[in-house]
Amino acid sequence: MKENAYGITIIIPIFNEEEGIARLLPAFEEYINSSKFEVKLLLVNDGSTDNSLIEIKKLADHDAYVEYLSFNKNAGLSAAIRAGFERSMTKWVGYIDADLQTDPIDFLKLEAMIPHYDLVTGRREGRKDSTVKKMSSSFANWFRDSMLHDGVHDSGCPLKIMRRSVAMEMPFFKGMHRFFPALALIQGKKVIEIPVKHFPRITGKSKFNLWNRLLSPLQDTLALRWMMKRQSVYTISENSIKRHKAVIHE
Template sequence: MASITIVIPVYNEEAGIPAIVEAFGPYFKSTSLNAKVLFVNDGSTDQSLQEIEKVCLLNDHFEFISFEKNAGLSAAIKAGFDYSQSDWVGYIDADLQTDPMDFLSYEAFLGEFDLITGKRVNRKDSFVKNLSSSFANWFRDSLLHDHVSDSGCPLKIIRKDLAVSLPFFKGMHRFIPALVLMQGGKLKELPVSHFPRVTGKSKFHLWNRLLSPFLDTLAVRWMMKRKIDYKIRSTNSLTHPN
């Protein structure tokens, strides 16, 4: 049976940890994969780590790693990918604005695609957040041509070996589809449900939703243009790259 680790970055989400456990109960019962959740505590200053430790002590489906200090969402995702011991890795936000049950619709495509990512339908965010996200997606696709309408959707499944090979940098979580394509992978975008935030506070605002993604998009475009690509026609060497 193929295995998957769902990575959940956590930063000051103490009130939402019990809800995460409850939301994943039906998923664990329904999935065709050998599934676990890996919490990545990103230097929380509230009681998030203590709540996570309680969950992991009582439920074998949950594990955790904890940073010494806050390192950011992209670092938490990378650490989760690096520490996962599974064929596939998934990603979902701790705020549960997306539903882990939507991962089930991804499973039929795992043999054909390297990344399955969500497109949030009827988003329950503020007007400003939706507007800035729409502009960022349009700008990103105009330059990177990944043809994904919701690159930042926090509901993804990716092949583990491909996930750890991606170039990581602050803000890279917005560009996973483009980076997968740059590595020669295939992706599929599927509609997923979206809900209002119930606990915690958003870690993003207009400034870091527009300026940082703008600069990062230019950086990713530069990487795509400068990517080294070659194909071996023939060789008598017995040495193969790892």
């Protein structure tokens, strides 16, 4: 018996991935059957200009655990993920890219850690990307960790699980998906990184270029460092607030 009904929502942002959408359900089958949670898949169509939305609707019509959102125009990866966070109804939320360069079965590795952590992120081992992409990503990760000291080697890995309550407390900005571990640490939450598999892209093409893979993240890193330096920390020693009994759901 599963732990609870729809205990985790996996968010899958999609932008012009019509060729690969039919691969999603077969790729998730083993994870869904093995997970201790009831799993819901939430596909977010980020204003695709191809037939992605048609293919997404086919999946949603086929299986009750598949739902979707669709933007009227492209808003970017961070907006797609954030929309998924906002509309999820589960205690836990996950994220994976539709290109399936990471394997849904590795969510089981992340699940094993969530009793002890608020955010569990993957670390892609043996990355199957181009040399330019790997070098730019490596530099961006080094720069981010040097500035933010989040202790994460692959912050942009598209395989994560976190408490929905933690996700909803994060400030929303374009590019925020690269900084989920640091944003969780700012809240004082516990974060861990787990090695996961990585595969070459089979369908579609990368949506990133030099600007949004390297230059823009460097600017965001500096902005986030400023925000971390400006944190105001306080401790309440006593208070007289009367609390009423209430049931609080995350």
